[in-house]
Amino acid sequence: DQQVKQNSPSLSVQEGRISILNCDYTNSMFDYFLWYKKYPAEGPTFLISISSIKDKNEDGRFTVFLNKSAKHLSLHIVPSQPGDSAVYFCAASPNSGYALNFGKGTSLLVTP
């Protein structure tokens, strides 16, 4: 049962524009959310996280927004760069948990 869903398998964006990656979750016990980026032949790399006590967290070009009532989060990348082309995974866990529940990923392609 997929508790974290990324409904867009792929996304293509022009360099310099905004990339918006979306994620929905079903488990109301989740209160910690993360985004990971994965290049081919490498393991996922931690990008940014957000706790359920916040609705926004920024780190440079990356911003994560959390809408608890809609059980929805999104990752904004501004401006997008070709090096951002990768698969992005959304993950969630309960605050006391040690296991992350991952979405199936969204493949982002940033074109020059």
Add this chain to the structure above:
Amino acid sequence: KAGVTQTPRYLIKTRGQQVTLSCSPISGHRSVSWYQQTPGQGLQFLFEYFSETQRNKGNFPGRFSGRQFSNSRSEMNVSTLELGDSALYLCASSYLGGTNSPLHFGNGTRLTVT
């Protein structure tokens, strides 16, 4: 600091065999987690160890097992391999585990079962 090291990178096994995968965490990290990545299911949690104790286990059959040594290095074992076990197995470490310590992943071991 060296990253998470997984060996071997690639492995080909036959149905019915068993396999052992190894993971060396980042120095100082005491929590090691294992995940299975397949095209159909994405990344799925297998188990998590801290100070040689399994703290959490995912929904996988008993053929999947693991252990952690006193130096925090970890191994996972899959017995009686099935074709469906073909996957990328990812190990991740963190300082304490839990939500205050983001996971640092290795590059994985690609297991192919024929």
